[in-house]
Amino acid sequence: MIKLATLFQSGMLLQRGKAVRIWGESDCEENIEVRINDEKIAVFSVPKGKFSLLLPAQSARENVRLQIGDVVLERVDFGEVWIAGGQSNMQFYVKWDADREEIFALPSDEHIHYYEVSKYTFEGEEKDGFKDASHWDKWFSFNRETCPYFSAVATWFALALRKELGVPVGIVSCNLGATSASAWMDEDLLRADEDLKVYVDAYEVSVQGLDMARYEEINRFVRAFSVGSAEAAEDYMHRETGVTPQQFNEFLAKNSVPQENAAPFGDFSVEELMRPGPHEPHPGSLYRAMLKKIIGFTCRGVIWYHGCQDECRAPLYQKLFTALIGCWRRDWGDELPFIYAQLAPFASWWGNTGINFPAVRAAQAALEKSAPKAYMVSTSDVGCENDIHPKHKKKVGERMALRALDKVYGKDLLSDAPRFLSGRKEKNALILQFEHAQHLHIEGTTLSALCVSVDETAVEGIMASSEESRLIIRAEQFTAAGRIEVQFACTPYYKVNLYNEAELPAVPFAWIWEDRNDNSNNQNQ
8 A cells, every 4th residue: 555745635736747756655566556537547566665656747637536546636636836935035924915905805716726845944843843733734725714824925926827827826835934045955065065065064163062952952942932922923023014123022022922831941041042053944954854845746847035044145145046956956857947036125124134135136136147947036126124024025926927927838928127238328328228128117207226426426416217228327427427337226225116018127237337438348247
């Protein structure tokens, strides 16, 4: 008799148009039949122990009965499956989204499916019972009762695909807040790279000499203590914009629920409470604890929202993310498309600053040009100055869907955001040429997020206008300038109001013009 992996359940969605990988364990060597609605589609010989098999590709189908050996799965759909990865801005639930009422008002749809991989970060954590697992490791269909615990970005993405493709759509959510990309990939790949091994080295130094018995005691206390107020605290933190530490502490004081299994504070120091250890996400840990549960699950591609946690090593982010994409494609045996969000505008919150965000954004923009089938989404108009979790996820999810419809499904749509291509100076004007914009336009009366200096002196009162695919910037200081530096959306926080005809905001860029009396005065940074 066979036992399928947890991922394979009634009410699930399987990828259409591809051979579908199914895996599990068998207590004996046997031949098994696979049937769809009593029609035999394949016969497999499985060994005793772990097995993996590939079902023949199927077209889009709804509510079929899938029988694999003696295991019967009801209400199975074949459609489009996407993995939703990253950190807190992908995890961010519908119940926190500023536009949640719009989602709540939608009719139920049993052919939009959602599965969230359990967020256990180390072996044995599940047995403690501290985390609410009621929304994990189960397939749910979209309705008012279930969708509050769906990823908001992924839900807007799925809704848009469902509308445009007319087939069942499913999300497998595998993400966790405050995590480095290094936690989501094979640790051996990090160790093997001269630059990326710094992630492993830094973690090993941080836990050097750690008293594991003491650490286990403290870590258990912290997890147990948070049980009573964890969901209420998260709801408060994520629904309200710019919650300060003082406001949060006041909320906890009023709403904390003492737990019988929570030990007293005892003599734990702040340093001990904050010290990292093997139960927190670290290089390779979530790859082993979470991602491996779904590796190989046949899908169309990946949507990804990440970058905040790795801003401290911004110069490495392009290489790190490229390595992660390569790792996942290796493990899936498929050149999966990656659709990812550029880091949204952000200034400061809870001691975190966006000072290195411009460098991460530049790395993300560069990666799109260097990595095949990697498609970036501009978020330049949906950031939040004093909250690292912007509350409006609709534009992000729908823009990801637009990218998928264009780049993956071959629809004739403009999904690329405007990108600076080249520039020139004519007397008192700079003529900036953009790609992916036949009808560039400024929303409002003045162009935002623009900083220009002439010979290292900031220029005020700049006049900007758009004409077809060009942005024209005028200032009298340009006429006799020797050097002009243009920076667009290059600060931690900004709000872009320069769009193309698809209402996609322009990507950040920097450009330098120098008077060299030749034609090589364009320096695109």
